[in-house]
Amino acid sequence: MRELLVDVAVIGGGPAGLAAALAAYKAGAGEVLIIERNHELGGILQQCIHHGFGLHRFKAELTGPEYAQRFINELQETEIRVLLETMVLEVTKERDIYAVNSREGMLKIKAKAIVLAMGCRERTRGALRIPGKRPAGIFSAGTAQRYINIDGYIPGRKAVILGSGDIGLIMARRLTLEGAKVEAVVEVLPYAAGLARNVVQCLEDFDIPLYLQSTVIEIHGDERLEAVTIAQVDETWKPIQGTEQRIECDTLLLSVGLIPENELSSGAGVELDPITNGPKVDDTLMTSIPGVFACGNVLHVHDLVDNVSKEAERAGGFAAHYALGQLSTPVKRVKVEAGENIRYVVPHMISLDKPVEFFLRVQRPQEDVLLDVGGLRQVKKPSVRPSEMLNITLTPEVLRKLEGDTLRVRIVSPEEVGADA
Amino acid sequence: MKRKEKTKKAVQVAIVGGGIIGTLTARELSRYELDVLLLEKEAEVGWGTTKANSGIVHAGIHEDPGTLKARYCFPGNQMFPKLCAELDVSFRQNGILVVALSPEEMDMVHMYYQRGLERGVPVRLLSREEVVAQEPNLNPEVVGAVFAPEGGAVMPFELAAAAMENAVANGAELMVDSPVLDAWVEDGKKYLETPTHIVEADVVINAAGLFADEIARMFGDDSFSILPRKGEEYLFDLELSGLVKSTIFPVPRSKVSKGVLVISTADGNVMIGPTSDDVEDKDDVATSYSGFERIFSETRQLVPGLDPRKIITQFAGVRAASDRGDFVIEFSATVPGLLHLAGIESPGLTAAPAIAADVPKMLEEHGLRLVPKRDFQPRREGVVRFRELSREEQDELIRKNPAFGRMVCRCETVTEAEIVDAIRRGARTLDGVKFRTRAGAGRCQSGFCQPVIMEILSRELGIPVEQVSKRGAGTEPVHYKAKELLAKGVS
Numbered sequence: 001m002r003e004l005l006v007d008v009a010v011i012g013g014g015p016a017g018l019a020a021a022l023a024a025y026k027a028g029a030g031e032v033l034i035i036e037r038n039h040e041l042g043g044i045l046q047q048c049i050h051h052g053f054g055l056h057r058f059k060a061e062l063t064g065p066e067y068a069q070r071f072i073n074e075l076q077e078t079e080i081r082v083l084l085e086t087m088v089l090e091v092t093k094e095r096d097i098y099a100v101n102s103r104e105g106m107l108k109i110k111a112k113a114i115v116l117a118m119g120c121r122e123r124t125r126g127a128l129r130i131p132g133k134r135p136a137g138i139f140s141a142g143t144a145q146r147y148i149n150i151d152g153y154i155p156g157r158k159a160v161i162l163g164s165g166d167i168g169l170i171m172a173r174r175l176t177l178e179g180a181k182v183e184a185v186v187e188v189l190p191y192a193a194g195l196a197r198n199v200v201q202c203l204e205d206f207d208i209p210l211y212l213q214s215t216v217i218e219i220h221g222d223e224r225l226e227a228v229t230i231a232q233v234d235e236t237w238k239p240i241q242g243t244e245q246r247i248e249c250d251t252l253l254l255s256v257g258l259i260p261e262n263e264l265s266s267g268a269g270v271e272l273d274p275i276t277n278g279p280k281v282d283d284t285l286m287t288s289i290p291g292v293f294a295c296g297n298v299l300h301v302h303d304l305v306d307n308v309s310k311e312a313e314r315a316g317g318f319a320a321h322y323a324l325g326q327l328s329t330p331v332k333r334v335k336v337e338a339g340e341n342i343r344y345v346v347p348h349m350i351s352l353d354k355p356v357e358f359f360l361r362v363q364r365p366q367e368d369v370l371l372d373v374g375g376l377r378q379v380k381k382p383s384v385r386p387s388e389m390l391n392i393t394l395t396p397e398v399l400r401k402l403e404g405d406t407l408r409v410r411i412v413s414p415e416e417v418g419a420d421a
Numbered sequence: 422m423k424r425k426e427k428t429k430k431a432v433q434v435a436i437v438g439g440g441i442i443g444t445l446t447a448r449e450l451s452r453y454e455l456d457v458l459l460l461e462k463e464a465e466v467g468w469g470t471t472k473a474n475s476g477i478v479h480a481g482i483h484e485d486p487g488t489l490k491a492r493y494c495f496p497g498n499q500m501f502p503k504l505c506a507e508l509d510v511s512f513r514q515n516g517i518l519v520v521a522l523s524p525e526e527m528d529m530v531h532m533y534y535q536r537g538l539e540r541g542v543p544v545r546l547l548s549r550e551e552v553v554a555q556e557p558n559l560n561p562e563v564v565g566a567v568f569a570p571e572g573g574a575v576m577p578f579e580l581a582a583a584a585m586e587n588a589v590a591n592g593a594e595l596m597v598d599s600p601v602l603d604a605w606v607e608d609g610k611k612y613l614e615t616p617t618h619i620v621e622a623d624v625v626i627n628a629a630g631l632f633a634d635e636i637a638r639m640f641g642d643d644s645f646s647i648l649p650r651k652g653e654e655y656l657f658d659l660e661l662s663g664l665v666k667s668t669i670f671p672v673p674r675s676k677v678s679k680g681v682l683v684i685s686t687a688d689g690n691v692m693i694g695p696t697s698d699d700v701e702d703k704d705d706v707a708t709s710y711s712g713f714e715r716i717f718s719e720t721r722q723l724v725p726g727l728d729p730r731k732i733i734t735q736f737a738g739v740r741a742a743s744d745r746g747d748f749v750i751e752f753s754a755t756v757p758g759l760l761h762l763a764g765i766e767s768p769g770l771t772a773a774p775a776i777a778a779d780v781p782k783m784l785e786e787h788g789l790r791l792v793p794k795r796d797f798q799p800r801r802e803g804v805v806r807f808r809e810l811s812r813e814e815q816d817e818l819i820r821k822n823p824a825f826g827r828m829v830c831r832c833e834t835v836t837e838a839e840i841v842d843a844i845r846r847g848a849r850t851l852d853g854v855k856f857r858t859r860a861g862a863g864r865c866q867s868g869f870c871q872p873v874i875m876e877i878l879s880r881e882l883g884i885p886v887e888q889v890s891k892r893g894a895g896t897e898p899v900h901y902k903a904k905e906l907l908a909k910g911v912s
Contacts, residue, residue, distance in 0.1 A: 001816045037828065085626035092595040098812055102826030106816035126734030129655070131709045133734060136896040140868045151872055153886060154906055179906030222704060223895030227469035250900075263832075263864075266660075 001105045006031040006081075006256040007323040008316070009097055009111035011088050011264065014043020015305050016296020017117035020070035023316030024115070025078050029323050032080045033109065035099055037087045040066030041075070041264040043119055043141065045305065047149045050137055050170055052197070052390060056306040067305060078408040083107075091116075091268040093289050113291045114324035115315050116265055116279065120258040120297040122167075128256055130162075133217030135226070141167040145174065160228050162187045162216045166303075166387075168255025173202035176250075176335030182208045184248050186230050188215045189239055191365060192254075195303065215239065216252070224248050258301045268292065275344045276300040282349040283356045284318035284327060285311070298361065300346050303389045311359065339410030341366060343386065350407065353397040360390050360410055369390045370414055374407035386412060399402050428618045432456040432594075434790070435613055437601050437636050439466030441474070441577055441770055442762050443628035443633065444584040451591035453781065455792040459585070459593065460615060465853045466895035467581030469630045471770075473706065474577040474857065475654065475695060476686055477668050477773020478780040479768040480569030481515050482537045482544065483679055489598075489748040491771035493779075497538055499572060500774040505575060508583040511687040511805045516667040517572030521564045522722065526672040528806065534567045544569050546676035558664050558726050560855035572668065574687040577770055578856040586846050587801040591794065593817040597848025597849075598893070601629070609757060611640070624758045624784060630741040631703040631747075633763035640756045645764060646744040649703045650677075658864050659833075661731050664690040669723050679767065681719040683727070688859065695738070706737045715785040727898035733864050737853070742766040750776060752768035752787060760784075804842065804857075808834035829877070830870040832863025840874060844881045852892040854878065871898065 007029040010021045015037030025032045040046065045053070048064025055061060058070065075082070086101040097109040122140035137156055137186045139147075145167065147153045157180050161168045164187040172182045184204060190213050191198045203210055211230060218229040232243040235252045260278040262270070270279045271288035278299040279287040286293050295315035321327040328349030336358070338345050345360040358373065362384045368380045371390060376398050384390065399407075434450055436443045439461035450457045463469070481495030505512035521527045530546070537544030546567045552559060555568070589595055599615040603623070606612070613620040629636045634647040669683040678697035686692050696712045713735070721727055743749050743764025753759040760783060762776060775831075785791055807815060807825060819826040824838035835858045840848075843857040851867070852859055854874055861867030861874065875898070878888045890896045901909075 001812060037831065054877050085827065087831065089834065100815065100819060100828065101827050102819060102823035105819040105826060106810075106812050121865045123734065124864075124868065126656070126732060126866055127730070129708075129710075129713055129729075129732060129735055131707065131713075133707045136891040136898050139898070143868045143871060146872055147899055148903065151876075151886070151899075154903060155899050157900070157906055178903065179909075206694040212851040217710075218707075223893075224897075263660075 001108055001162065004033070004107060004109045006033045006111050008032045008113045008115060008319045009109055010115040010117055010316070011035045011091070011097070012036065012043065012117035012119055012298070013038070013041040013082065014117065014119050014296065015045055015068065015071070015308045016070070016119065016298070017043070017115070019312035020115040020117055020316030021080050021297055021310040022071065022074055022078070023313040024100070024320040025080050025258060027317045028070055028122050029320035031176055034080060034082045035086050035097070035109070036084050037086055041065060041072050041082065043405060045140075047146045048170070049051035050174070054304050055308055056304065065081065074099045088264060091217045091264045091292075093269045095291055096151050113293065116287070116292065116298050117295040117296050117312060118261045118264060118298045119228060120260045122254065123257040123259060125254060126323060127146060128254070130216055130219060133221060135219065135221035135224050137221070137225030137250050138252045139217070139254070141253045142251050143253075145171055148174060156292045157181065158183055158249045158251060159251040160216070160230075160247055160249045161253045161255060163257070164192040164194050164199070164256035165255040165257065166198050168253060169194045169198040169202040171253055171255070172208050173206060176208065180251070182206075183249055184209050184211055184230070186211045187389060188213065188233055188251060191385070195387060200271060217244065219252070222383070225252055228252055237290075242330065243316050260298045260301065262298060265294070265298070266354065271343065273348065276346065280348040281346060282333070283347050283351055283354060285315040285347065286318065286322070291322050307359065307391065308355075333405075335406045337406050337408045339408045340365040341384075341411040342409050347408045350399065352402065353396055355393055355395050356399065357391055357393045358409065360388070360409060362386055366411060368414065369411050372410050372412050374402055374409065376401055422618065424619065427614070429621065430458070430618050431621040432458040433622065433778060434458070434624045434626060434784070435460060435620050436626040436628055437613065437631070438469075438628040438630055439581065439585060439595070439597075440469050440471040440628060440630045440656070441467065441581045441773045442630075442765055442776060443626070444581040444588065446626060446628060446762065446780050447588040447593045448584045449590070449777045449780055450793075451588040451593040451600050452795055452797045455791070455816050457588070457593040458620060459588070460599045460601060460613065460620070461595065461597045463693060464597055464850055465582070465599070465847065466585045467856070468852070468892065469580040471577045471581050472739055473652070473654065473736055473771050475519070475682070475684055475692070476577050476770070477572035477682070477684060478512070478575055479771040479773075480537070480544070480572040481540055481542045482533045482567070482569055489750055490768060490772065491702070492631070492766045493748070493775040495542055496664035497772040497775035500778070501573060501575065504774050505580070505600055507799045507802045508580065508587055510575060510579045510583045512573055512575050513687050514571060514573040515685055516568055516570040517551070517670060518556065518566050518568050518667045519670040519672060520559065520566040520723065521672055521874070522560060522562055524564055525564055529672040530565055530567045530906060533561070537567070537569060539696070539858070542569060552694065556665055556667065556669070558724055559669065560725055568667070574685060575770070576687045576856070582847065582857060583801050586765060587799070591797055601639070602637060605637060606756060611756070618719065622788065622900035624787065626760045626762060626780070628762045630710050630765070631739055633741065633761065637753065637759070637761065637763070640759055642753045642755050642759065644754060645749045645761070647703070648742050648744055649700050650706070650740040650742050650766070651698045651700045651705055653708045653716065653735065653742060655713060655716060655732050655735045656693055657691040657727075658731045658733050659690055661691045661728070664691050664726065665724060667732030669722060671719070678886065681716050683720050683724045691727075700739065701740055705739060707734045708737050712737075734866055740766040748772070748776070750779070754841065756788065775902065795906055805835045806830055807839060822838050829873050832865050833859040839875060840877050844878065849882065850890050850892050851875070851878070851898070858870075875899070
């Protein structure tokens with residue numbers, strides 16, 4: 001078994017891993033290694049051939065492969081080492097990584113710091129427990145995207161898409177452009193789950209009907225999918241009798257949520273947040289295991305890749321500091337708590353001695369509200385939606401004013417704040 | 422194809438149906454100098470009731486005395502360790518536990534215990550404390566239990582496929598995609614018609630599962646009927662592995678079923694089910710909201726910690742129960758040389774090796790002369806399961822064959838080499854690969870690996886990707902090449 005010694009090992013060469021590795025390199029880490037299972041870097045961006053990436057970061061509308069390529073080009077100017085077609089099988093709490101590829105066999109990589117950047121997977125039909133038969137023709141939206149954009153195959157000619165997440169919306173347009181007919185996009189929530197711009201550009205521009213507060217209640221067909229039955233749902237997501245509607249289709253795509261892929265993390269003993277399904281991290285993006293950091297969709301599912309890159313750069317930088325022995329142990333630790341209408345906040349712990357960028361999502365849409373961070377800072381928000389991540393940065397000067405050992409983040413109405421004052 | 426144009430073929434024994442009964446019978450008969458042909462209607466064996474079986478190797482305490490079920494269950498159970506070792510299939514002797522949640526239910530527990538003692542089945546009575554110590558995640562209100570340590574778990578499809586592979590290696594012949602369309606007797610000979618062949622056989626073994634009554638009727642024998650009974654099952658993420666060690670049975674509340682169970686599968690997943698509902702349609706494998714609710718509420722009483730968010734997939738199978746309420750294992754009274762192995766519902770999987778082992782004796786009594794093969798090879802060439810090896814062993818394997826270094830299924834740690842081996846052993850479809858190797862059976866349910874496995878199947882079988890199917894013709898996941906729809910239009 002070959003052994004490697006590195007300063008920073010980055011698991012995953014998608015957008016998070018690329019940005020983390022570059023940041024670690026720039027921060028002075030000597031040996032930086034990216035371990036990637038695919039035959040190329042870029043992760044899921046390589047199959048996202050639509051544009052809309054990089055508006056914040058590069059002030060340009062790039063496609064997924066273009067966005068990735070900017071990082072890959074930058075990487076080629078560095079001494080960062082990349083292992084492609086290499087699968088990590090295990091990470092230990094001592095920061096040993098076991099990985100395999102067909103050229104070198106089993107590798108044992110001893111890392112001073114590790115950045116977890118494995119991304120996420122799609123929720124499946126099984127997780128939703130959609131009743132009915134099990135014919136061919138049911139795909140997660142991302143799998144269908146890969147078939148079309150990477151492999152060059154079209155799953156079918158008449159599709160229904162369950163879930164209005166961004167990949168589902170993008171695939172509605174993509175299938176239409178390939179000559180297939182998208183009969184319906186069906187969403188259980190009373191509003192679209194994906195970005196507003198995608199609803200307009202992918203559904204409305206192509207006259208694809210969006211059925212809100214509805215879901216697929218049965219799957220028909222023995223061999224190939226023949227039809228689905230959809231129905232409206234009540235507030236508890238139970239189908240309402242009498243609203244059933246049968247839609248003939250040979251393809252059903254599921255865009256019903258993403259799940260961070262933390263099997264390696266939990267194998268190492270990293271503590272996970274049951275809401276994000278990602279590791280609990282502090283303000284250096286370090287997990288419960290010293291020297292193991294996390295960023296990107298393995299930490300929490302992001303809305304925009306621009307935000308992934310930003311977060312990953314911080315994780316990579318701190319990982320380099322840790323590897324070089326430059327990351328000091330914080331004096332004080334404060335717990336971050338999700339308050340009213342907040343689904344989650346990352347990081348989970350902060351130290352008050354460095355600036356913190358909080359990433360958070362709300363539970364339900366609201367208009368004209370204030371985002372309140374521990375009473376230290378309030379920001380006006382004309383509207384908040386679960387599909388769009390919020391972020392806010394607080395400086396150590398502001399953070400130090402905090403009293404107590406909990407920082408509560410919440411969404412409040414302006415009247416409420418007025419009453420408080 | 423017209424009947425006249427079909428290829429004629431004469432064999433001594435034709436087996437109709439490649440489920441667990443047909444495949445194990447084929448293997449038993451391949452011990453002798455006999456022409457044995459197995460006809461399977463699907464693209465691979467084990468795809469009917471067998472595939473959706475719970476995979477429990479029962480202990481032999483549930484069956485009522487005097488039934489064929491009781492006669493074959495415990496002897497079948499005793500054959501599993503050797504059989505699974507010879508065929509190199511997963512087998513876990515993790516025991517079965519029948520738990521009482523009230524003092525009244527303890528009466529049944531005592532009855533099973535007594536029955537076990539009478540039949541020679543190893544059994545132990547466990548007190549509340551002993552049960553809780555053994556299975557800490559059970560409902561704390563458990564009163565007591567009977568434990569049968571020799572109960573176990575197998576993967577039924579894997580066993581059927583392995584048995585067939587071994588039978589073929591010993592000279593039996595398999596024809597897939599070969600449903601029996603018609604059957605008749607002419608001049609004392611029995612004939613079976615498939616889409617491509619007319620098969621003439623001295624003995625026909627009817628192991629057609631759900632369709633066994635239809636095969637019998639083609640020959641003019643209407644001595645039994647199959648009453649399809651559906652069961653739904655829900656499978657949890659491997660993350661929950663170890664939540665229960667043994668398979669947990671409630672005390673049954675009906676005559677027909679053993680109740681809804683918390684199963685610990687041979688692969689280590691937790692699975693809950695099955696329901697037990699009579700259905701009209703033998704192909705009705707749909708799952709339902711109500712089925713899930715019943716299963717979940719009942720199994721929650723046994724194991725309160727079951728988390729529905731950790732369910733990764735669900736499926737249903739249909740049991741081939743007979744109208745006699747028991748197995749039908751007998752020569753037809755009206756058609757000489759037609760042997761029924763039918764009505765095989767639970768504990769059919771457990772009983773299967775014992776039933777199959779009885780078939781040669783039955784054929785001899787019927788007058789067939791059986792000469793043992795000198796070179797019968799009971800052992801199937803071993804399967805490499807990469808995920809079960811040590812890091813050093815894995816390293817060594819990759820050096821011998823680099824395809825072991827190409828990870829295809831990340832959820833279940835299945836390599837390209839294992840998939841290629843499965844195809845070499847007879848897998849022709851995505852399901853065939855999945856059931857043999859577990860590739861695609863994990864938490865992402867093949868979202869990541871399906872396109873890769875499609876490529877491998879296409880390459881190894883020499884067919885276009887659009888012809889690679891989930892489970893036979895009509896189930897191809899991708900239908901068109903890019904731009905093909907634009908050229909043809911949707912209509």
